Amino acid sequence: MEQKLILINIINLLIFFSFQMLLPTLPIYVKELGGNNSIIGLVTGIFVVSSVIIRPISGLLLDKLGRQKVFVVGLIIFILSVLSYSIFSVIGVILFIRFIHGFSWGAVSTGSSTIASDNIPQKRFGEGMGYFSLTSSLAMALAPVIGLSLISRYGSDTLFYVSALLVTLGFAVTFKLKYKDTTPAENSQKTKGSLYEKSSINPSIIIFFVSITYGTLTSFLPLYADKQGIVNIGMFFTVYAIALFITRPFFGKIIDTLGFDFAIIPGLILVVIAMGLLSIASSLNIFLITAFIYGVGFGATQSSLQTMAMAGVPSSRLGAANATFLTAFDSGIGLGSIILGVVSSSIGYSQMYLWAAASAMIAFVIYFMIGRKKQVQLLE
Template identity: 35%
Template structure:
């Protein structure tokens, strides 16, 4: 592996695998609630439960998958995860009840947790040390692109062609992701390091799985993930109530356009002025977007809310992730990433269950209205968990980097 080469064959294939697996994830995240309600005569509370069990399975398997990587090697675990994920995508054709769908969502969640853990480990080892930020940035962009395209394709498929074609497209995306995954070659030096690790490590230590330095700022993400769960899981249901079914598929397109346009500026401002200058306006934007969504009575207001939510959550998420990784020691950045993602997934999972129950009782318009004030209260949460120590942490990280460069 060349020291300074980023765009190797294996790096491209792991990025493509991540894109197609996350595409399938976001695709089903917005369509499964509709499928349950329309085809299986379920309700929104049950839809929220389906989201929750998926996330619980994904969160629970991650530390176990990490241990399997140490015990059996990343190549075997990655292959097993691809097969499991592909098998789960195929089984959606045979779900005919809430129980069968719930069992499948658990299996699919396990596959998702394994794929994301192993793919993240592979890409971290493929990226040259002196291009880690750039490499992880492009890798993260694959997730952002799938975040926009997945819901768009999913809503288009189920609204235009029905559940069967929806599952065909879903299965097709996983087939492509599996093929690109099988084309990845794990470098020999990575396999050698893993073999040495397997000889040295024994047992399962909880302190090795959770990075405590990243936990506080990860809890900030957990708080806002509770609010964001109402968007990613139920905005399509809300759009149907408003008679905006045709517009719903464009919600996430507007969302990601706003995110992409703002990303270069927010990234530079973060480097120059620190997290507070970015996070505080983003929280306000997120709250405004939720309020506009609650008041939407037409396509313009509905899509305008998507732009504000994209600027808000779309900036909060990567900024908090950057903080979580930056404040951890270099040898703990993998654990910091796992801590961050698990905390966020837990927030979306719990939030989806709560939103499903409350949405059925008070309606989604009222739910989004109250959520806007809940998001605004996040200013206080952020300040006490991280904002008031942001400057000292930033100075500590800079001092560490300067010392390392000497």
């Protein structure tokens, strides 16, 4: 693996570690401040709304202004946002900070995946994206557990300081990167002002419905487990991420050789099964079995659909392609958190996860209608 790809992987790991530490802990923090389930869903949802707003803009800027400017500015705002959580403890202000934080996350995560895409060999693109995804998987394995431990033992301030420090370290590494910027010739008049990449829309629609299931996990799983009398629920995220870590490179090789069907179809089936199991989970063992099934299914589906969204896209449009896909991904998480947060307040967490299973089934149907591709198209 080339040095520049290793560096962006390190940066992505640090960014995702910070991000994942806050996912299961911010709902707890807001709950302590007096927020109900609807407010907790809004905390996740408003973050995603702002990231959805900025992603297509940041994708266009990555292609037009270059990778470095957008990436560095996004990281600075990210650091300031996380530090602000420790300063303000009013729900209304937290919601505003979360909105600004979402802007930075949209720019930074779009930037990191675009920079990685620039540096992955064309003929091993599926495999390369699988390895890039391992950084986020490793963060998912460790960060939620560490975040939950920090907030329970040392309080929210320590949690936010550690989270900000991780992004600061990632920011320091950015100055070692060499960025591949598009040239004026590549930025033709034809693509000028185009916020979305048309060839990436179909896989993006599918990931929208899949990511609704992920939104219910990040927003409500710790609260659901607590209601069920389950302790050490942080292990769920560890098992989930281990499953991602094991299977993502494997499925990357599969789509490079056999096509997308062999990864996405079984992946979607496993996501449906996992949501169904979660709706009846009553012990830690069932939660952990569900975590592994979901990890394999989501890992196969998410990384394969992202590869599909970027396959065949010229380098001058990779920013827009990543933005298109990640906008849909974030939209699913945000809407899932908001809508299913209201649902859970009315019918409970168990029934809510059945709704999430239905969302994955919709994704399965849509894949057969508009999403299928037999081969990975190499990047031009």
